[in-house]
Amino acid sequence: xxxxxxxxxxxxxxxxxxxxxxxxxxxxxxxxxxxxxxxxxxxxxxxxxxxxxxxxxxxxxxxxxxxxxxxxxxxxxxxxxxxxxxxxxxxxxxxxxxxxxxxxxxxxxxxxxxxxxxxxxxxxxxxxxxxxxxxxxxxxxxxxxxxxxxxxxxxxxxxxxxxxxxxxxxxxxxxxxxxxxxxxxxxxxxxxxxxxxxxxxxxxxxxxxxxxxxxxxxxxxxxxxxxxxxxxxxxxxxxxxxxxxxxxxxxxxxxxxxxxxxxxxxxxxx
Amino acid sequence: xxxxxxxxxxxxxxxxxxxxxxxxxxxxxxxxxxxxxxxxxxxxxxxxxxxxxxxxxxxxxxxxxxxxxxxxxxxxxxxxxxxxxxxxxxxxxxxxxxxxxxxxxxxxxxxxxxxxxxxxxxxxxxxxxxxxxxxxxxxxxxxxxxxxxxxxxxxxxxxxxxxxxxxxxxxxxxxxxxxxxxxxxxxxxxxxxxxxxxxxxxxxxxxxxxxxxxxxxxxxxxxxxxxxxxxxxxxxxxxxxxxxxxxxxxxxxxxxxxxxxxxxxxxxxxxxxxxxxxxxxxxxxxxxxxxxxxxxxxxxxxxxxxxxxxxxxxxxxxxxxxxxxxxxxxxxxxxxxxxxxxxxxxxxxxxxxxxx
Numbered sequence: 146x147x148x149x150x151x152x153x154x155x156x157x158x159x160x161x162x163x164x165x166x167x168x169x170x171x172x173x174x175x176x177x178x179x180x181x182x183x184x185x186x187x188x189x190x191x192x193x194x195x196x197x198x199x200x201x202x203x204x205x206x207x208x209x210x211x212x213x214x215x216x217x218x219x220x221x222x223x224x225x226x227x228x229x230x231x232x233x234x235x236x237x238x239x240x241x242x243x244x245x246x247x248x249x250x251x252x253x254x255x256x257x258x259x260x261x262x263x264x265x266x267x268x269x270x271x272x273x274x275x276x277x278x279x280x281x282x283x284x285x286x287x288x289x290x291x292x293x294x295x296x297x298x299x300x301x302x303x304x305x306x307x308x309x310x311x312x313x314x315x316x317x318x319x320x321x322x323x324x325x326x327x328x329x330x331x332x333x334x335x336x337x338x339x340x341x342x343x344x345x346x347x348x349x350x351x352x353x354x355x356x357x358x359x360x361x362x363x364x365x366x367x368x369x370x371x372x373x374x375x376x377x378x379x380x381x382x383x384x385x386x387x388x389x390x391x392x393x394x395x396x397x398x399x400x401x402x403x404x405x406x407x408x409x410x411x412x413x414x415x
Numbered sequence: 416x417x418x419x420x421x422x423x424x425x426x427x428x429x430x431x432x433x434x435x436x437x438x439x440x441x442x443x444x445x446x447x448x449x450x451x452x453x454x455x456x457x458x459x460x461x462x463x464x465x466x467x468x469x470x471x472x473x474x475x476x477x478x479x480x481x482x483x484x485x486x487x488x489x490x491x492x493x494x495x496x497x498x499x500x501x502x503x504x505x506x507x508x509x510x511x512x513x514x515x516x517x518x519x520x521x522x523x524x525x526x527x528x529x530x531x532x533x534x535x536x537x538x539x540x541x542x543x544x545x546x547x548x549x550x551x552x553x554x555x556x557x558x559x560x561x562x563x564x565x566x567x568x569x570x571x572x573x574x575x576x577x578x579x580x581x582x583x584x585x586x587x588x589x590x591x592x593x594x595x596x597x598x599x600x601x602x603x604x605x606x607x608x609x610x611x612x613x614x615x616x617x618x619x620x621x622x623x624x625x626x627x628x629x630x631x632x633x634x635x636x637x638x639x640x641x642x643x644x645x646x647x648x649x650x651x652x653x654x655x656x657x658x659x660x661x662x663x664x665x666x667x668x669x670x671x672x673x674x675x676x677x678x679x680x681x682x683x684x685x686x687x688x689x690x691x692x693x694x695x696x697x698x699x700x701x702x703x704x705x706x707x708x709x710x711x712x713x714x715x716x717x718x719x720x721x722x723x724x725x726x727x728x729x730x731x732x733x734x735x736x737x738x739x740x741x742x743x744x745x746x747x748x749x750x751x752x753x754x755x756x757x758x759x760x761x762x763x764x765x766x767x768x769x770x771x
Contacts, residue, residue, distance in 0.1 A: 179723070180623060182523060201523065201551040221551075263492070263503060268599045270551045298475060301522025303490060303503035306476030349476040387474050390505045394472035394520055398507070401769075402725035403520060406471030406507025 153316055154325065160335055161190075166374065168311070168331045168381055173291075173389040175299040183300025187292040190333055191282035194289055196296040197275050201267035221267035225255040227289065229278040234334075254289055257346055257356045263303040272302060283334040284312045286344045286358060291382060298390055306349030309382040310356060313375035314342035315367045326367055328374035341367075345375040349383055352376050473502040473517055480515065488516025521623075524549045524661040526602035530593040531637040533614070533659030534604065536583050542576060544583050546591070549621070549661040552601040556583075556591060560605035562612065564696055582696050588614040590638070590657050590665065610638065612695045616703060617655070617667025620715050622722050631658045634729045640669055641734060643710055654710055658728060666714045668703050709752065713740060716756035717764070723757075724765035732768070739767050 153159060163169070169190030178184035183198035201221045227250050231237050240247065254274070262272070274296065276289050287310035294308045314329045314336055332342050341363035346356035354376075363371070397403050473479060479491065481499040488511070490504045506519040526532070526548065537553060538545035545553040558571050561582060583589060591604035591611050606612050622631060631637075637660060643652040653669035703711075717736045721728050726736075743764060744753045756764060 176521075182623060183521070203551070203553045266600075267551045298505045299521060301504055301506070301519035303492070304475050305492070305501075305503065307474070390474050391472050394474075394505060394507075397520055397725065398471065400725045403507055403518065406473070406518070407510045408471055408508070 153327075157327075159329060161333060163331075165316075165327045165329050166377065168378060169333065171382070171385045173295055173386060175295050175389060175393055181300075183296045183298070183302070185292050185295035185299060187288055187295060189284055189288045189291070189331065191280055192284055192288045193278075193280040194285075194292040195277040195279060196289075196292040197277075198272065198293070198296040198300040198302070199275075200272040200300075201270040201302065203269060204271040204273070219268045220259075220264035221262075221269075222271045223255045223259040223262065223264065224271055224273040225251045225258070225276065225293070226274070227251050227254070227276045227278065229281070233278050234281045250286060250289065253286065253356060253358060254293060257290065257308060258293060258297070261304050261306065261308045261348065261355060262297065263305070266303060272297075272300075281334065283332045283337045284344070286356075287311050287331075287346070287382075290346050290356065291386060295386055295389065299393075306351065307383050307386055308346055308348060308355055309379045309386060310344060310346035311375050311378035311382055312337070312342050312344045313371040313378065314340040315363060315371055316340065326364075326370075328367070328370045330374050330378035343368075343371055343375065345372060345379065347376055347379040350380055471507050472505065473508055474505045475503055477502045479508065479517075484513060485515045486513050488514045490517030490519060491515060523551055525600065526550050526554065526593045526596060526661075528593055528596060530633070530660040531590065531657070532593060532602075532604070532661045533588065533590050533619070533657055533663035533665050534661070535663075536585055536587050536589065539579055539583070539585060541579075542571075544579075546589070546604060548602065548604075548659075549663060550600065550602065552599065554593070554602040554604050556589075556604045556606070558582075560594065560603070560607060562607055562609075562695070564694075583613065587698065588619060588665065590614055590659070613698070614657075614665050614667065615698065616670065616700050617665055618711055618715055620664040620666065620718055622662040622664060622718070622728060631660060631662050631664070631728045633660055634658075636730055639730045641714065641737060652707060652710065654707070654714060656714060656730075656733060658730070658733075664718060664728075666711050666718075668701065668707050668711070670701070709754065713737065713744075713754050713756075716740070716754050720756040720761035720764050721768075723761055726765060726768060736764060736768055739764055743767075 157164060159165070161169075170188070172188040174186045176184060177186045177195070178197055181197045181199060185196045187194050187196070204222075227247050229240055229247065231239070254276075258274070264272070274293050276293060278285065278289070290308060290310035294304075297304060298307075311330055312332045314332045316327045316329060317325070329336065329340070332340065336342070341359075341361040343357060343359035343363070345354060345358075347354055354372075357372075359368075398405055479485075479500045479502055481497070483498055485500055487493050487500045488509075490502060490506060491500050492503050493500055500515055502517050504517050504519040504522070506517045509516050509518050532548045532554075534546035534548040534554060536544050537547045542558045544556040546556050548554045558575060558579060563569070563575070589606060589612060591606045592608070593602045594605040595603040597603070638655070638657045641654045641656055643654065655665075655667045655669045657665040657667075659665070714733070714737055717733060717740050718728060720740075721732060721736055726732060740756060743760065747753065
């Protein structure tokens with residue numbers, strides 16, 4: 146079904162009624178699996194992802210994991226495995242273990258996380274992240290990155306900043322109406338099919354880009370707008386993830402599971 | 416076929432604050448509306464805004480202070496260009512004099528010298544064992560750091576090396592103390608005390624996330640004997656509990672003068688060592704009466720309920736929770752044999768403990 150871009154021009158509303166800069170509904174939880182070191186569940190609209198982190202632990206099977214990155218000899222490996230459930234999309238696709246698209250997802254996530262995590266603190270060990278895709282509706286890579294960030298924070302693994310990701314697209318794919326092409330953020334599956342889009346991950350609230358994946362043809366003049374829109378959306382995602390973590394932290398403090406922390410408020414205001 | 420028109424379902428109300436972003440940068444401006452200079456404006460205001468909130472939780476990437484008088488500790492890192500201490504984990508802030516550190520909400524166990532740990536042998540090497548203690552690296556237990564059966568003091572010979580599996584072999588559980596730490600965080604264990612050694616006659620429980628605040632806490636006494644207080648027909652029934660600091664817990668039948676809780680043996684320790692030391696490396700369970708097994712299972716249920724409800728796991732808490740659980744089982748009329756402490760019963764147990 147073609148996306149009726151003319152409707153967008155009229156009302157500036159997308160197929161699901163969002164405006165160009167609106168994210169879909171986000172829902173996140175951490176500590177969903179009691180036995181794991183870290184776990185999370187994330188929904189970005191209808192894209193639903195589950196993540197379990199185990200480690201850092203010394204792994205005898207080192208080196209044979211498919212997506213592990215060798216970030217120098219003296220740092221932890223980040224091994225990522227992505228499993229896409231058969232029921233996750235409309236048409237049931239049989240995906241083998243050696244599926245190239247999934248392998249690429251794994252490598253992208255693994256490399257991005259390895260550069261963000263303080264892996265040098267855990268020499269000779271492996272941090273393994275397993276991601277399960279329960280439902281797909283666009284922005285899959287972004288959802289996977291966000292879910293793994295949440296799970297890694299839950300596992301208490303030190304990192305530089307939140308690694309947050311979001312997609313951005315452009316409303317028209319041809320050069321003619323260049324002036325009226327708007328960037329769109331957080332694309333759903335239908336929009337991803339129709340429009341050129343990119344996935345971008347940034348480090349927290351900074352504009353440092355950690356991941357930039359673009360698999361479609363796009364006018365180079367529109368790229369900057371798309372990236373800027375994606376960076377802006379990433380900040381929104383970061384605020385959301387931060388809130389999820391804080392809510393959990395507050396709950397733990399009020400329940401007395403952890404001691405109340407010291408406050409720096411006076412020193413900073415002074 | 417008749418057509419039924421259904422009433423539209425009410426719009427679900429989502430948490431407004433969560434979708435704040437969408438409405439916050441709300442603009443239909445024709446120039447695209449994207450703030451291309453975001454990198455200057457966003458850092459500072461957001462930090463200030465967050466710090467003024469009265470919450471003690473810090474999250475990764477959050478600037479804790481820019482004041483150069485502080486030193487950074489665990490859970491933090493420093494930035495180069497603008498000297499600041501930034502948090503690298505989500506947790507609570509801890510100040511020790513001028514040292515700033517962040518205690519993570521939850522993390523894996525990090526060994527410290529003197530910790531009492533429960534571990535499982537995963538690998539047997541020529542002169543040492545490799546032990547899983549739940550840390551990021553496997554701990555090692557050298558052959559020279561164990562007691563020989565019978566309490567003989569001598570050098571470890573090649574004969575001992577050949578017989579290394581008669582002491583500990585793969586999959587066996589032991590209680591030990593962290594003797595030494597390597598720079599990379601690896602631990603060296605020792606079992607050179609009557610308190611430590613192989614574990615049998617009991618059940619193993621692992622509690623995750625103890626490196627942070629919850630779970631097993633470092634306490635004065637990690638191994639203790641739980642007096643069942645005449646909970647069952649036998650009068651002098653006791654259960655040994657070893658709460659490993661690493662979150663691995665061992666609950667076993669009490670054997671007089673043996674096991675980790677036998678530290679009160681006093682000055683006669685050498686004689687005791689000689690008499691009981693011969694079967695310390697036995698992997699054979701003693702005969703355990705049914706009632707003891709039931710109480711061991713109950714203690715296990717109690718510990719799991721404590722963890723599930725985010726309560727501390729220490730001697731006092733386990734003892735109180737155990738007696739509370741016995742009372743609950745009695746009070747419910749299901750009989751004392753009811754061991755189930757999940758769901759609603761677990762919640763009631765937790766409430767009874769916190770309420771006091």
